[in-house]
Amino acid sequence: xxxxxxxxREIKGKIILRSGLHIGAGxxxxxxxxxxxxxxxxxxxxxxxVPGSSLKGKVRSLLExxxxxxxxxxxxxxxxxxxxxxxLESEQKEECLKILKLFGSSGADxxxxxxxxxxxxxxxxxxxxxxxxxxxxxxxxxxxxxxSETAIDRISGTAKSGSLRFIERVPADTEFDFTVCLKxxxxxxxxxxxxxxxxxxxxxxxxxxxxxxxGYGKIEFDFDDEDIKKRFENVKPFDxxxxxx
Numbered sequence: 606x607x608x609x610x611x612x613x614r615e616i617k618g619k620i621i622l623r624s625g626l627h628i629g630a631g632x633x634x635x636x637x638x639x640x641x642x643x644x645x646x647x648x649x650x651x652x653x654x655v656p657g658s659s660l661k662g663k664v665r666s667l668l669e670x671x672x673x674x675x676x677x678x679x680x681x682x683x684x685x686x687x688x689x690x691x692x693l694e695s696e697q698k699e700e701c702l703k704i705l706k707l708f709g710s711s712g713a714d715x716x717x718x719x720x721x722x723x724x725x726x727x728x729x730x731x732x733x734x735x736x737x738x739x740x741x742x743x744x745x746x747x748x749x750x751x752x753s754e755t756a757i758d759r760i761s762g763t764a765k766s767g768s769l770r771f772i773e774r775v776p777a778d779t780e781f782d783f784t785v786c787l788k789x790x791x792x793x794x795x796x797x798x799x800x801x802x803x804x805x806x807x808x809x810x811x812x813x814x815x816x817x818x819x820g821y822g823k824i825e826f827d828f829d830d831e832d833i834k835k836r837f838e839n840v841k842p843f844d845x846x847x848x849x850x
Contacts, residue, residue, distance in 0.1 A: 608722045612789040614798060618828040620655060620731055620781040625750060625774030626822050628659050628814040643773045644749065647732070653748055653775045655783070657728035663813055664804040665708045671807065671842065672700040685710040703800050725788045725797060734780040750776045774821065799836070806840040
């Protein structure tokens with residue numbers, strides 16, 4: 606396989622929170638009466654941000670879920686070795702190849718990686734937008750909120766003793782700047798751009814960060830480029846267009 610860097614395409618814009626976002630900071634200390642789980646912050650500014658790894662991991666997992674390959678890998682991330690599974694349908698193999706081209710594979714699969722080349726995608730960390738920063742200063746909007754949660758006894762309908770916890774979130778309407786770069790290593794990589802947009806569309810239909818099943822992490826993208834914006838709007842991941850049934 607001959608690979609040549611022909612172009613680097615950038616997707617830039619804003620991530621707009623439509624519900625509170627929690628991407629944990631990995632707290633190791635517990636404080637009585639304090640917050641049980643804080644959000645990740647920039648070490649210098651103490652502002653919230655969205656790690657590129659969180660975006661990349663969620664987009665990849667959604668594309669793998671849609672491909673139908675998860676049962677065949679037993680839930681493990683796709684690797685180069687999975688291209689040669691005996692029970693792969695041709696369409697699944699094509700999707701597997703796209704995912705591996707975009708997101709890469711383990712370095713342990715060096716010989717098989719030659720089949721599709723290096724990782725094409727890079728997700729930058731997403732800093733707080735200037736608009737949200739100015740709103741926080743001028744309007745005294747908080748960049749953080751504390752949400753209390755408790756388990757409910759389903760028989761008595763009352764809170765279970767000792768179940769109360771406090772979760773820190775970045776509030777709805779906060780904006781972050783995002784940049785995703787796609788290396789074009791061959792003319793056939795054009796289709797990867799649309800596949801990436803598919804993954805981003807799936808993310809807006811699901812959730813980013815933790816506790817998505819409880820309403821956290823609903824987002825939307827606002828792209829700087831009008832052509833990309835139109836292409837994204839036309840992405841229909843499912844036969845019903847992703848609409849409610």
